[in-house]
Amino acid sequence: MNALGVVEMMLAATLRMSAPIILAGLGGLLSFRIGMLNIALEGMMLIGSFTAVLVSYFTGSGYLGMLAAGFLGGVLGYLFALFNLKFKAHNIIAGVAVNTLALGLTTYFLRTFFGVRGAFSSPKIAGLPVFRLPGLEAVPVLRAFSGQSVLVYVSISLVLLLHYILYQTPAGLRIRAGGRHPMAVVTAGVNLERLKYIVLIASGVLSGLGGAHLSLGQLTMFSENMTNGRGFIAMAATIFGQNTPLGTLGASLVFGFADALTMRLQTYNFPPFLIQMGPYVLTLVTLVLVVQSTAGRGRTRLAGRLPQ
Secondary structure (H helix, E strand, O other), X not given: OOHHHHHHHHHHHHHHHHHHHHHHHHHHHHHHHOOOOOOOHHHHHHHXXXXXXXXXXHHOOHHHHHHHHHHHHHHHHHHHXXXXXXXXXXXXXXXXXXXXXXXXXXXXXXXXXXXXXXXXXXXXXXXXXXXXXXXXXXXXXHHHHOXXXXXXXXXXXXXXXXXXXXXXXXXHHHHHHHHHOHHHHHHOOOOHXXXXXXXXXXXXXXXXXXHHHHHHHHOOEEEXXXXXXXXXXXXXXXXXXXXXXXXXXXXXXXXXXXXXXXXXXXXXXXXXXXXXXXXXXXXXXXXXXHHHHHHHHHHHHHHHHOOO
């Protein structure tokens, strides 16, 4: 394969691997903007992955599996909001509880419905359809954008839609203000608690769709702990992207490229466990750089306020 073919293949794989991170990252972005750190993204994605396979297996429809994944992700988003807002649970503890619940439920139901441990695949599982873009099919490199799962195009469209909503609409202004100036929102007559419920449910829906892409868009199977830390990678992408939709998209593409490179390197004689560390090492390095940068800006602002 020539160099152009390798670039095209890597670009296609990057887009495919980035979609679940983009979707969950947008969910994390919404939660952060409303003033809630949502570490339950991992569990919401995992529930979405299993639900998509389960519904697709029994109905033969990838679309129904995708919709069911979004719905169950929204249910977990509601539970996360309920723990935090009504029962006043600690944010981190509530997130860990949701993640643990999702892992336990998916493991139990995998054995209950399919009678297997570890992983399940079947020809009866219908994957998500792919779309061909005729205008790009004959263009080298750009044809990597064609033939992708429907959720790849949905994820990119949602980035643009969310950017418009957050910065061009009153609803977006309320969400952004809800996290930074909650009293101002309440004073303006907005029911902030209800707004948080809506945002956290939307976060769950997006994460559930991200999980559906893992099990029906990339593969047509489910395995225990299938998300394998991608919910936390999505959180890192949100932080790296400075909590903006376009920034989250760019960071997700970086992490998606790391995943694609990992798959590519597995075809060579590299130690497999060393290769699989790549995306997670990149996540840690990214978070360290962002924290150092934020701390540096904080010290600079503080120095500017000190008397000389």
